Amino acid sequence: MSGAPVLALHGICKRFGAVQALTDIELEIHAGQVVALVGDNGAGKSTLLKAITGVGPADAGVIEWRGRPVRIQRPRDAQELGIAGVYQDLALCENLDVVGNLFLGHEITRAGVLDEIAMERRALELEPLAILAKHPPSVRVPVATLSAGQRQSVAIGRAILSRPELLVLDEPTAALGIEQTAQFLDLIDRLRDRGTAIMLISHNLGDVKAVADQAAVLRHGRNNGFFDVPSTTHEQIVSSITGATDNAVTQRTTKPWEDML
Amino acid sequence: MKGADAPGDAGGAKAAGRPAEATRAAVRRGGGPGDPGRPGLRRGLRSLRDRLRSGRLGALPVVVSLLVTWIVFQSLNHNFLSPRNLSDICVDIVGPGLVAVGIVFVLLLGEVDLSVGSVSGLTAAIFAVMYVNHGVPEWLAIVSALLTGAAIGSLQGFLFARVGVPAFVVTLAGLLAWNGLMLYVLGASGTIDLGNHGLVAELSGRYLHSAVLAYGLAALGTGIYFVMTYRDNRARTRAGMAALPMWEIAERTAGIAVPSFAAAWVLEDFRGVPLALLVFLAFVVGLDFVLRRTTYGRRILAIGGDAEAARRSGINVVWTRVSAFAMSGTLAAIGGLFLTSRVASVGQTSGSTTLLINAIAAAIIGGVSLFGGRGTTWSALLGILVIQSIASGMVLIGLQTAVQYMVTGGVLLGAVILDSLSRRSQKVHGRA
Numbered sequence: 238m239s240g241a242p243v244l245a246l247h248g249i250c251k252r253f254g255a256v257q258a259l260t261d262i263e264l265e266i267h268a269g270q271v272v273a274l275v276g277d278n279g280a281g282k283s284t285l286l287k288a289i290t291g292v293g294p295a296d297a298g299v300i301e302w303r304g305r306p307v308r309i310q311r312p313r314d315a316q317e318l319g320i321a322g323v324y325q326d327l328a329l330c331e332n333l334d335v336v337g338n339l340f341l342g343h344e345i346t347r348a349g350v351l352d353e354i355a356m357e358r359r360a361l362e363l364e365p366l367a368i369l370a371k372h373p374p375s376v377r378v379p380v381a382t383l384s385a386g387q388r389q390s391v392a393i394g395r396a397i398l399s400r401p402e403l404l405v406l407d408e409p410t411a412a413l414g415i416e417q418t419a420q421f422l423d424l425i426d427r428l429r430d431r432g433t434a435i436m437l438i439s440h441n442l443g444d445v446k447a448v449a450d451q452a453a454v455l456r457h458g459r460n461n462g463f464f465d466v467p468s469t470t471h472e473q474i475v476s477s478i479t480g481a482t483d484n485a486v487t488q489r490t491t492k493p494w495e496d497m498l
Numbered sequence: 499m500k501g502a503d504a505p506g507d508a509g510g511a512k513a514a515g516r517p518a519e520a521t522r523a524a525v526r527r528g529g530g531p532g533d534p535g536r537p538g539l540r541r542g543l544r545s546l547r548d549r550l551r552s553g554r555l556g557a558l559p560v561v562v563s564l565l566v567t568w569i570v571f572q573s574l575n576h577n578f579l580s581p582r583n584l585s586d587i588c589v590d591i592v593g594p595g596l597v598a599v600g601i602v603f604v605l606l607l608g609e610v611d612l613s614v615g616s617v618s619g620l621t622a623a624i625f626a627v628m629y630v631n632h633g634v635p636e637w638l639a640i641v642s643a644l645l646t647g648a649a650i651g652s653l654q655g656f657l658f659a660r661v662g663v664p665a666f667v668v669t670l671a672g673l674l675a676w677n678g679l680m681l682y683v684l685g686a687s688g689t690i691d692l693g694n695h696g697l698v699a700e701l702s703g704r705y706l707h708s709a710v711l712a713y714g715l716a717a718l719g720t721g722i723y724f725v726m727t728y729r730d731n732r733a734r735t736r737a738g739m740a741a742l743p744m745w746e747i748a749e750r751t752a753g754i755a756v757p758s759f760a761a762a763w764v765l766e767d768f769r770g771v772p773l774a775l776l777v778f779l780a781f782v783v784g785l786d787f788v789l790r791r792t793t794y795g796r797r798i799l800a801i802g803g804d805a806e807a808a809r810r811s812g813i814n815v816v817w818t819r820v821s822a823f824a825m826s827g828t829l830a831a832i833g834g835l836f837l838t839s840r841v842a843s844v845g846q847t848s849g850s851t852t853l854l855i856n857a858i859a860a861a862i863i864g865g866v867s868l869f870g871g872r873g874t875t876w877s878a879l880l881g882i883l884v885i886q887s888i889a890s891g892m893v894l895i896g897l898q899t900a901v902q903y904m905v906t907g908g909v910l911l912g913a914v915i916l917d918s919l920s921r922r923s924q925k926v927h928g929r930a
């Protein structure tokens with residue numbers, strides 16, 4: 238993990254009207270690292286993710302890409318840097334088929350005409366579609382016909398199709414079954430080994446424990462601690478999420494975490 | 499449908515939730531290998547029934563309405579299906595049909611453009627004033643008319659997409675304003691006669707009377723379709739992907755060949771192929787290609803499906819929306835020139851609201867969804883054919899415009915109800 242981080246955030250702020258959603262967020266992620274972004278509902282995780290992918294640009298703060306300050310104002314800006322995202326609501330066009338969704342925004346063309354065959358071939362080679370879909374559906378059916386898990390696979394497939402350097406995932410396992418989740422976590426491991434930086438938002442601390450190297454906790458739109466995941470217990474993270482550690486009294490009365498296990 | 503409810507699938511389709519539907523679709527797409535032995539006809543019926551049940555109607559409703567319209571009017575008046583009348587219908591559909599093709603682009607976004615009637619009237623007036631009153635070269639007058647249409651469309655598109663005014667209101671204002679501007683441009687004279695000379699006058703009066711040409715075009719169209727489908731299919735098979743079974747290619751080709759040759763035969767029997775119809779067909783085919791096979795078309799469909807998802811995938815939603823409105827304005831101008839050509843004049847009633855209503859109705863009757871994301875330019879062609887057939891039939895049997903409006907209104911309502919029902923059914927079957 239030497240050299241400049243793939244992405245570094247300094248003092249990121251975002252406001253929605255009277256609500257200060259993010260305040261002075263600091264975050265770094267290196268190539269080949271999985272950083273879990275955890276926090277309670279409304280902590281600002283998804284907002285931060287959208288600031289990174291350009292879907293909802295930050296109001297203030299500095300974003301550095303490989304050590305250079307960059308501006309991410311539109312989704313296109315993030316894509317050009319090599320950032321791809323899977324959103325909580327998946328953001329798929331239900332009227333288009335699977336291939337159409339996978340390649341939306343970066344279609345393969347030949348002489349200005351969509352090269353459907355080339356796109357379909359690449360779609361069929363795509364890991365998530367092959368391993369995540371229990372009953373692999375035809376890649377030519379509209380996304381509207383797919384189950385929630387299949388849609389999630391499509392969204393994940395679309396994100397990794399562009400071979401991003403930074404992959405940001407918002408609750409990617411929410412609609413997946415147990416077996417599929419395991420396969421997905423394997424996929425994350427493989428992507429990390431290839432040097433992809435991965436930022437993962439998850440409510441499932443089991444998933445976080447399983448794949449993340451670091452956990453960044455957000456609370457009320459602010460940083461609330463960084464943890465080295467392998468050497469941190471579940472409970473330490475939870476208490477940071479809930480703010481239990483803020484309180485001197487709770488800290489005093491709580492037993493050491495190890496005892497509770 | 500009665501016959502299709504045959505045994506073999508007892509209750510399965512009804513109980514089938516989403517997964518079964520999806521797998522079935524997959525199997526159908528997968529074609530041959532799954533069930534090689536089944537005869538084509540039964541399979542076709544089965545797939546048709548699946549489609550109807552799940553609300554994916556495609557061009558079926560409009561084709562049925564067209565056939566019903568024709569049968570009804572033919573039984574009321576034997577001149578209805580005469581080559582002369584059909585040929586006239588073929589020329590009459592061109593003006594409103596082109597306007598409808600433009601509307602398709604906006605409807606695909608899930609929006610509506612109410613200004614197209616007024617825009618076509620205004621641009622026609624600009625053309626006539628420049629060409630007839632001021633002696634400007636005709637090509638320059640035509641280009642000015644088209645650019646005006648494009649500019650108006652872009653302006654309205656900008657106000658909608660960038661400023662955020664609802665398209666309905668922007669174009670409603672346009673409906674009034676551009677009609678007013680047309681009256682102003684026409685000035686005191688009110689009506690401008692085009693005379694019989696010039697390109698625009700020729701547009702709808704020119705027939706290409708040559709059997710070779712008529713049948714040649716029918717053969718060419720069918721041939722190109724077949725070759726393209728076949729080649730695409732072969733490439734898919736080579737790449738090891740699911741391809742259409744041969745019988746389906748044959749079936750589809752026949753679906754193109756029959757109407758093409760029938761049209762060639764009928765038109766040849768009267769005065770030949772109308773030039774206007776060829777231009778219209780060229781637009782329909784060309785823009786269908788743009789919508790289905792280019793990145794641009796894919797973006798329009800994506801925005802119509804889910805604008806936010808399209809934006810997140812990096813599509814420039816504002817620009818695409820503006821361009822679709824520009825397309826609508828330009829085609830309104832082109833349609834306006836054909837309408838002008840048909841009556842050889844521009845007057846205060848040019849670009850009436852009837853034109854607007856017919857154009858929108860045509861697109862919707864033809865199967866373009868009001869909810870966006872579904873439809874093709876062929877919808878505009880088929881829809882306007884229904885509307886113009888009704889209009890022509892009413893004139894033939896001596897009924898007044900009053901009845902004609904009521905019938906067309908009924909057909910339109912039927913189309914919208916069908917659209918809503920099919921959408922609901924698609925939701926139930928997990929298809930929308």
